[in-house]
Amino acid sequence: MLGHTRAATVGAVSQRNAHPFETAKLILAHNGGVYNYEELNKKYDRKCEVDSEHIIHHLSEGKDMKELEGYGSIEFLSK
Numbered sequence: 001m002l003g004h005t006r007a008a009t010v011g012a013v014s015q016r017n018a019h020p021f022e023t024a025k026l027i028l029a030h031n032g033g034v035y036n037y038e039e040l041n042k043k044y045d046r047k048c049e050v051d052s053e054h055i056i057h058h059l060s061e062g063k064d065m066k067e068l069e070g071y072g073s074i075e076f077l078s079k
Contacts (some may be wrong), residue, residue: 021056024028028056032072040067 019029030052034040037051048054055074058065 013030019052021050021053023056023060025060028052028059028074028076029078030055030072030076031076033069034068034070035067036067036069 005052020027026043031049032052034054035049037054040046040054041048044057046054046057048057051070052072054068055065057063058068059076
């Protein structure tokens with residue numbers, strides 16, 4: 001079981017933006033912030049409305065996590 005309560009800081013309050021996020025490989029929730037989320041949207045041609053969404057994309061795609069500038073804690077499950 002994975003639970004999360006979101007305090008919306010980036011992105012609209014909506015079902016699409018609600019944690020946990022899910023890809024074919026992972027399920028992830030994050031408490032914190034990713035400061036360079038707009039830069040990452042441009043660099044990777046992503047349309048993430050929520051800064052935390054970049055974390056699951058980076059993990060799922062095997063990208064360098066050092067690119068993410070921010071803070072917080074994550075919990076994730078591998079499918």
